[in-house]
Amino acid sequence: MGPVFWFILIALCIYTVIPTLLVRLLGWGVYRRGEMRRTAYLTFDDGPDPEYTPKLLDLLRQYGVKATFFVLGAKAQEHPELIRRMRGEGHLIGIHNYSHWANALMSPGKVRRQIAAAARVIEEITGERPVYYRPPWGIINLFDFGLLREFRMVLWSLIPGDWRSRGGKARIQRRLESRFRDGAVIVLHDSGQTLGADEDAPQYMLQALEEFIGGMRERQYTFLRVDELNREKGKPSGLAWYRRLPVALWLKWEAVYHALFALEPVDPDNRLLYYRVCTYHGRSILLPDGEEIRKGDRVIELHFNNEMIFHIAGGTRSMMQLAVQLIRAVQELLPKMAERLMSDAVTRDIKGIYGITMINRGPKQFGFTVTDLPKGLFYIVSKLYLRLLLLVIHPQGKQRLEVKKELLTPKVLAISAKELQRRYSASPEYITVSE
Incomplete structure (x- = not known):
């Protein structure tokens, strides 16, 4: 392997691998989990979707649950009525880039243009500028730390892999129940149209989610939006x-x-x-x-x-x-x-x-x-x-x-x-x- 390979590898580590590990493992500058007992935070990525998002909103309304949606600006522009419904029913709207591109594959300038475009779309629809942001796949680049001056970055503590249809409802429900911890920030997907996802996967997510919400309600758990997370950003207080x-x-x-x-x-x-x-x-x-x-x-x-x-x-x-x-x-x-x-x-x-x-x-x-x-x-x-x-x-x-x-x-x-x-x-x- 020549010097060009090693230069590219080192540059890649500095640009995206190390920053992503810092936020994923150490929680630097991001929200990943709450500290209150008997709470959970439902978040949904990749929407809005004209087929599955209305069904999801119906389900959340049925159980009186408030959630957070990290939407793609392009899809929000296509379906503004769904964005208005989210906000009208008390949900929080965040950004998931304008298109579903990983920040590691974009220049710092392009990432900022993606986020600015998505924020502008949401503000035009709702009259309120979003301040919560989740990068696609939880991958960031070195310059994304500068976004923290304007946005609050939210990752997750529980991801059940609901973008796959294999295993159906049972697999998703089993992972939700076995991996759940108090204060969990749960990431689910109300669209199956992004790279690597199965188009029909959201239907199984909805089935599992209904069972999960019902079970958590019986155990007297409360579902909150991510703007109600504590300010500890998911990391141990005072830990060097x-x-x-x-x-x-x-x-x-x-x-x-x-x-x-x-x-x-x-x-x-x-x-x-x-x-x-x-x-x-x-x-x-x-x-x-x-x-x-x-x-x-x-x-x-x-x-x-x-x-x-x-x-x-x-x-x-x-x-x-x-x-x-x-x-x-x-x-x-x-x-x-x-x-x-x-x-x-x-x-x-x-x-x-x-x-x-x-x-x-x-x-x-x-x-x-x-x-x-x-x-x-x-x-x-x-x-x-x-x-x-x-x-x-x-x-x-x-x-x-x-x-x-x-x-x-x-x-x-x-x-x-x-x-x-x-x-x-x-x-x-x-x-x-x-x-």
């Missing part, structure tokens, strides 16, 4: 820039891990604890009630949602304070776990529940047995992993690793399924455990 990258990368890894092992929340309304049903492979654990978890038993493996822990840790001053808050939160979740054991056919025959953590002060009062993780390769890997996690999520970072090092060792927490139900289930019936 040099710590945002490892935090962002770690949380991305967490999302991949959850997907790989199909982890599910114990309580969809409080996603602090996740679990999976698996076969136990560790050393036998003798429990106080006489039960014993042995190799080959079916068990529930618990996992903390480290993204939530990170946000909780940001508001605490010490590891003890963090542990107290987590213990209280887990206490609220244990009845949900007991209820799930009884109601789910997949979990009714499990022998016990276990997890590995360094936050191990307090679980005994809830019936958990705390034992040392046997020394060996798994112990070493777990210790390194948990210390790295603590380094990333704890507000004191490296300083915390230097305090009371002897306490920073992984422990195994375990409780039998019978004991969990005895303590926390409203039903007197015990779980039948297969031997």
Whole structure:
């Protein structure tokens, strides 16, 4: 590969790759997520579309939901009546360029002309100049940071891939429900006419969206427009820039891990604890009630949602304070776990529940047995992993690793399924455990 290739590659990284990573991973200058509990932000790109946008507006009106539309100026010019209807029904209108071109493929001047043309069209139709902007595909160039003086750039925290028809309604709905977190900015598409999209994809999006809105309403969630986002811009308050990258990368890894092992929340309304049903492979654990978890038993493996822990840790001053808050939160979740054991056919025959953590002060009062993780390769890997996690999520970072090092060792927490139900289930019936 000659010098010309390397020059082009370096120029491309400087012009678009690095800036896009900065906003996508670190959230520099953009809105990606809200902080309020029981809220969600529905946003729609690529419209207005004469076939699907009216159906979407009907659906939103039916449920009394307000949303944000990032429209293409060319399409808005063709269908001004839809733009007027959006505004008349209380939705927020933002810009998604005049045409659906990636900013990486345009010069800075052309990007500005695209945005100015789209803004002018919207202002002529509504009488109000839009101030919210979402670049197509979430890709920007180096000079787009200058747009922040005039526009508020909005990305997303949940994208279910609804531009594809494959998998239909079920795939979109599954992704919406499994990936949702409080304050999520959700991006959907009310047009299938852009590059890479399937023309009939919006019909499946509408079907999934109706189910999703209905379910979220039952859980007492509120849908807001993006102009009601808090001003934190989706990034941890007070976190130094040099710590945002490892935090962002770690949380991305967490999302991949959850997907790989199909982890599910114990309580969809409080996603602090996740679990999976698996076969136990560790050393036998003798429990106080006489039960014993042995190799080959079916068990529930618990996992903390480290993204939530990170946000909780940001508001605490010490590891003890963090542990107290987590213990209280887990206490609220244990009845949900007991209820799930009884109601789910997949979990009714499990022998016990276990997890590995360094936050191990307090679980005994809830019936958990705390034992040392046997020394060996798994112990070493777990210790390194948990210390790295603590380094990333704890507000004191490296300083915390230097305090009371002897306490920073992984422990195994375990409780039998019978004991969990005895303590926390409203039903007197015990779980039948297969031997």
